[in-house]
Amino acid sequence: MATILEDYIAKHPGSAERYIEASKVFPGGVTHDTRYAQPFPLYMTHGEGSKKWDVDGTEYIDYVSGHGALLLGHSHPAIADAVSKQILRGTHLGASTDDEIRWANAIKALMPSIEKLRFHSSGTEATLMAMRLARAYTGKTKIIKLQDHFHGWHDYAMAGSDHSAPGIPEASWGTMLVVPPGDLTAVEDVIKKDPDIAGVILEPTGAHFGQLPLDAPNYLKGLRALTEETGVILIFDEVVTGFRASPGGAQERYSVRPDLTTLAKIVAGGLPGGAVGGKADIIDMIAHRNEPDWDNNHRVYHPGTFNGNPLSAAAGATALEMIASQPINQQADAMAARLKVGINEALGNLEIPGHAHGIASMIHVILADCDCDRELCTMSHAKITEANGSSAVTAMKRGLQNRGVDIMSRETFLVSGLHSEKDIDKTIEVFESTMEAVRADGLI
Numbered sequence: 331m332a333t334i335l336e337d338y339i340a341k342h343p344g345s346a347e348r349y350i351e352a353s354k355v356f357p358g359g360v361t362h363d364t365r366y367a368q369p370f371p372l373y374m375t376h377g378e379g380s381k382k383w384d385v386d387g388t389e390y391i392d393y394v395s396g397h398g399a400l401l402l403g404h405s406h407p408a409i410a411d412a413v414s415k416q417i418l419r420g421t422h423l424g425a426s427t428d429d430e431i432r433w434a435n436a437i438k439a440l441m442p443s444i445e446k447l448r449f450h451s452s453g454t455e456a457t458l459m460a461m462r463l464a465r466a467y468t469g470k471t472k473i474i475k476l477q478d479h480f481h482g483w484h485d486y487a488m489a490g491s492d493h494s495a496p497g498i499p500e501a502s503w504g505t506m507l508v509v510p511p512g513d514l515t516a517v518e519d520v521i522k523k524d525p526d527i528a529g530v531i532l533e534p535t536g537a538h539f540g541q542l543p544l545d546a547p548n549y550l551k552g553l554r555a556l557t558e559e560t561g562v563i564l565i566f567d568e569v570v571t572g573f574r575a576s577p578g579g580a581q582e583r584y585s586v587r588p589d590l591t592t593l594a595k596i597v598a599g600g601l602p603g604g605a606v607g608g609k610a611d612i613i614d615m616i617a618h619r620n621e622p623d624w625d626n627n628h629r630v631y632h633p634g635t636f637n638g639n640p641l642s643a644a645a646g647a648t649a650l651e652m653i654a655s656q657p658i659n660q661q662a663d664a665m666a667a668r669l670k671v672g673i674n675e676a677l678g679n680l681e682i683p684g685h686a687h688g689i690a691s692m693i694h695v696i697l698a699d700c701d702c703d704r705e706l707c708t709m710s711h712a713k714i715t716e717a718n719g720s721s722a723v724t725a726m727k728r729g730l731q732n733r734g735v736d737i738m739s740r741e742t743f744l745v746s747g748l749h750s751e752k753d754i755d756k757t758i759e760v761f762e763s764t765m766e767a768v769r770a771d772g773l774i
C-alpha cells in the first residue's frame with residue numbers, strides 16, 4: 331500500500347509541476363510562509379461556498395477559509411455582486427467615499443468599543459499602528475506582548491514569536507517586553523518595575539486563535555482591571571477572532587472592552603483590508619487639528635494608498651451587515667461543534683491519543699490526550715507545541731488533502747457559515763480514514 335506521502339505525490343501532479351516553476355521566482359516557492367509545504371504545496375484554481383478546487387480538478391472541503399478571512403465562504407454571491415458592481419465604478423477614486431463610512435458604521439455596530447477607527451490594508455499594518463497609537467497617546471515607549479502571540483510580521487510584532495528573526499534591529503525588540511501567556515502577575519510585575527509601558531497587546535483567545543489557549547474569561551478581565559488601574563493601553567488583536575469568536579469578536583464573547591482593537595481578514599469580507607479602532611481620544615491622535623504645532627509635531631501620521639479602498643469597503647460593509655443580520659456565526663459555530671464531536675469520537679474509536687478543542691468556529695486538533703472540557707485545552711503550551719510538531723501531524727494534514735479536505739496550518743479547522751452538515755459528516759469520515767493511514771504509516 332502507498333504511504334501518505336507517495337499518495338500525495340501521485341494525486342497532485344499539477345501542483346508538483348507548478349512548484350518547480352514557482353521555486354524559480356519565489357523564495358521557498360511560495361508567497362506566504364504558512365503555505366510552504368514539502369514536497370510541494372497545492373495549487374488551487376477557484377472556490378465556491380465551503381469548497382475549492384485544485385489544478386488537477388480535485389475538490390476540497392476547505393477549512394483554511396482564506397487564512398480565516400472567509401466566514402461567508404468562497405465567492406459568496408452577495409460579496410461577488412457588491413465587488414463586481416464596484417469594480418465597474420472604479421477601484422480607487424483617490425478620495426473619500428460613502429462606502430468607507432458605511433463600512434466603518436458596520437464595524438461600530440458589531441463592536442461598540444470602537445468609537446472611531448482608521449482603515450489599513452492588512453492586520454500587520456493594524457497592529458503596527460495600534461502599538462504606535464499606544465505610545466503616542468501615553469508618551470511612553472514599551473509594549474508588552476505575550477509569548478507566541480502572533481500580530482503579523484513587522485519588527486515589533488516578531489518579538490517573542492516562535493521564530494528567530496534576522497534582519498530585525500535589536501533596538502526595536504528592546505521596546506517589546508515578552509511575558510508568559512496567561513500569567514497576570516508577570517504583566518503586573520513588568521508594569522510595576524518599568525514606568526515606560528505604553529500598552530499590552532494580545533490575541534484574546536490565545537496564540538494562533540486559541541491553538542495555545544488562554545483562560546480567556548478570567549485572564550482578560552484581570553488584564554482589563556490591571557491596565558485600567560495603571561493607565562496602560564489594552565490592545566486586543568482581533569484580526570482572526572473579530573467577528574468569528576462571536577459577531578462582536580472575543581470582546582463580546584467575554585464581555586471585556588479593550589482600549590484598542592486591531593482587525594483584518596473577516597473585516598474586509600474576503601478582500602485585503604485591516605483597521606484599528608477604539609477609544610476616540612486615542613484614535614484621534616491621527617486627527618488633524620489645523621494647529622501647526624499639533625499637526626506637525628504631535629499628530630500620528632497615517633497615509634496608505636489602499637486604506638478604505640472601494641473594493642474592500644464594498645466587500646467589508648456587505649459581509650459585516652450580513653453578519654449582523656443573519657445567523658452566520660450560529661451556523662459556523664454549530665458546524666464547528668459537530669466537527670469537534672466527530673473528530674473526538676473518531677480518535678476515540680481508533681484509540682488514537684488526541685483530541686479536538688476550541689471555541690466558536692475555530693477547532694484545533696492535538697495528537698495527545700488531555701481531559702480538558704474541549705473548549706479550552708488545559709495542556710501546557712510546551713506540550714501542545716511538541717505534539718503539533720510531530721511527523722504524525724504532517725502526515726495528518728497531507729492525508730486529509732489526499733482525501734479532499736484542506737486545513738489551516740497543520741491542525742486547525744476554520745469553519746465558515748457556508749459549511750453544511752454534509753460537509754462536516756464527510757470531513758469526519760475523511761478524518762477517520764486519514765488517521766488510519768497515519769497509523770498504517772507507522773507514525774502513531
Ligand SMILES: Cc1ncc(COP(=O)(O)O)c(C=O)c1O
Binds near residue numbers: 452453
Ligand atoms: C492575530 C493576528 N494578528 C495579525 C495578523 C497579521 O495579519 P495580516 O496577515 O493581514 O498582515 C494575523 C495573520 O494571520 C493574525 O492571525
